[in-house]
Amino acid sequence: MNETAxxxxxxxxxxxxxxxxxxxxxxxxxxxxxxxxxxxxVLERSARDIRGGNTRWSGAYLxxxxxxxxxxxxxxxxxxxxxxxxxxxxYEALVREVPEAFDWLHEEGVVxxxxxxxxxxxxxxxxxxxxxxxxxVEPLFARLEATDATILYEVAAETLLTDASGAVVGVRxxxxxxxxxxxxxxxxxxCGGFQxxxxxxxxxxxxxxxxxxxxxxxxxxxRGDGLRMALAVGAATEGQFDLFxxxxxxxxxxxxxxxxxxFPYGILVNTAGERFMDEAGKTVDLTYELVARTxxxxxxxxxxxxxxxxxxxxxxxxxAIGTDVDPIQADSIEELEALIGLPAGSLARTVTGFxxxxxxxxxxxxxxxxxxxxxxxxxPVKSNWARPLTDGPxxxxxxxxxxxxxxxxxKTDLAAQVITSDGHPITGLYGAGEMTGLYYEAYAGSTSxxxxxxxxxxxxxxxxxxxxxxxxxxxxxxxxx
Numbered sequence: 001m002n003e004t005a006x007x008x009x010x011x012x013x014x015x016x017x018x019x020x021x022x023x024x025x026x027x028x029x030x031x032x033x034x035x036x037x038x039x040x041x042v043l044e045r046s047a048r049d050i051r052g053g054n055t056r057w058s059g060a061y062l063x064x065x066x067x068x069x070x071x072x073x074x075x076x077x078x079x080x081x082x083x084x085x086x087x088x089x090x091y092e093a094l095v096r097e098v099p100e101a102f103d104w105l106h107e108e109g110v111v112x113x114x115x116x117x118x119x120x121x122x123x124x125x126x127x128x129x130x131x132x133x134x135x136x137v138e139p140l141f142a143r144l145e146a147t148d149a150t151i152l153y154e155v156a157a158e159t160l161l162t163d164a165s166g167a168v169v170g171v172r173x174x175x176x177x178x179x180x181x182x183x184x185x186x187x188x189x190x191c192g193g194f195q196x197x198x199x200x201x202x203x204x205x206x207x208x209x210x211x212x213x214x215x216x217x218x219x220x221x222x223r224g225d226g227l228r229m230a231l232a233v234g235a236a237t238e239g240q241f242d243l244f245x246x247x248x249x250x251x252x253x254x255x256x257x258x259x260x261x262x263f264p265y266g267i268l269v270n271t272a273g274e275r276f277m278d279e280a281g282k283t284v285d286l287t288y289e290l291v292a293r294t295x296x297x298x299x300x301x302x303x304x305x306x307x308x309x310x311x312x313x314x315x316x317x318x319x320a321i322g323t324d325v326d327p328i329q330a331d332s333i334e335e336l337e338a339l340i341g342l343p344a345g346s347l348a349r350t351v352t353g354f355x356x357x358x359x360x361x362x363x364x365x366x367x368x369x370x371x372x373x374x375x376x377x378x379x380p381v382k383s384n385w386a387r388p389l390t391d392g393p394x395x396x397x398x399x400x401x402x403x404x405x406x407x408x409x410x411k412t413d414l415a416a417q418v419i420t421s422d423g424h425p426i427t428g429l430y431g432a433g434e435m436t437g438l439y440y441e442a443y444a445g446s447t448s449x450x451x452x453x454x455x456x457x458x459x460x461x462x463x464x465x466x467x468x469x470x471x472x473x474x475x476x477x478x479x480x481x
Contacts, residue, residue, distance in 0.1 A: 019045075040148075047153060057215075068098065093414045097458065169183060189230060189431045247403065265314055282323075293401060356376065407437065
């Protein structure tokens with residue numbers, strides 16, 4: 001629970017930022033740049049060599065048409081992905097503020113390019129930092145380290161401290177030596193979701209949540225601290241708490257985002273050796289999340305992506321393979337079935353039925369939804385890219401459902417202030433990134449890092465303005481003012 005502040009503070013700052021991924025670093029660096037005299041502290045749960053939260057380990061795809069401009073239909077696409085539940089005003093503010101934020105990001109030394117992605121077919125253009133998310137966090141850390149900001153590693157926030165009026169005036173933190181109270185003119189919560197907390201995952205997501213690991217090491221440190229602390233001081237929530245951004249992952253691999261996104265060009269089977277869904281209903285970027293969720297529903301929450309050698313001729317095929325573990329391979333379907341451990345004859349029957357139903361009425365075209373379908377009896381339809389599996393050796397990758405980040409979180413206004421269920425700002429408390437709720441039904445692809453940077457910047461600017469009014473307009477000013 002929250003605690004009322006006393007005079008017993010161990011250190012004093014103007015702004016304390018909890019979390020050091022894209023949102024936290026953007027907030028901290030913006031606060032320092034807004035007022036170079038501001039005393040800013042950043043709390044990073046990780047050790048220095050793996051700093052940077054979830055962002056460090058991600059591809060950090062950005063739904064941009066150039067390095068500073070969101071794709072033209074972003075608002076309608078994102079609200080549509082949520083089936084109308086997402087906050088349209090938030091997305092409109094995001095589109096409005098991205099150009100300034102990403103111009104700033106470029107000035108801070110982050111290089112973005114339109115490079116090949118893991119999606120061999122996609123519905124929108126994407127930019128990404130060269131080398132992935134680590135090349136967002138490290139340039140921002142370098143800039144922050146060149147200021148007088150304080151970075152505290154292997155420190156977790158434990159409790160928000162409030163005054164008699166309910167305003168947030170500090171945070172209690174814990175490290176290996178115990179707890180300390182840090183006074184703050186404003187606190188920015190930017191410490192991610194709760195995918196690294198099995199108790200909260202079970203509470204909100206439900207049965208079999210323990211089978212869904214975080215996609216990366218950074219996600220394992222996202223334990224719901226920000227959500228828990230904010231709820232204790234009266235914060236409202238937003239976003240769908242029983243869902244998360246899902247990706248299919250090779251469980252044998254320890255690398256970040258060990259995905260196999262070539263599945264639309266093969267078939268997916270469960271532990272019974274049976275197909276269980278349309279592998280190719282839409283472009284890959286609009287399909288993979290459903291694939292991961294459907295795998296979770298299978299017996300033992302595992303599936304297998306099965307291919308023949310034809311898939312290796314798809315241009316850029318290697319970009320779709322994120323795992324560093326070789327596939328299970330055999331010269332025949334029957335041998336592959338045995339190596340995987342499927343029931344005798346099951347995969348052979350599935351492949352035989354699938355092969356017989358593959359159409360020949362249209363040519364195969366890997367680059368678009370080609371309409372080359374298969375409608376095998378007793379199996380799901382495959383809507384596109386349906387070619388018989390005939391060219392050995394055959395190979396398979398095991399696939400489980402992994403959690404990139406959770407959807408439910410704290411509710412903020414367009415000035416990044418955390419608000420109550422009555423819509424009132426909680427004085428001194430701001431939020432940005434994945435700990436703030438936004439998504440419903442499905443992830444609006446390649447928007448998470450984009451919003452983290454943009455609203456992290458808004459949070460940092462407004463937090464320092466509250467703590468040090470001479471720094472500019474008061475909190476609650478129009479977004480980006």
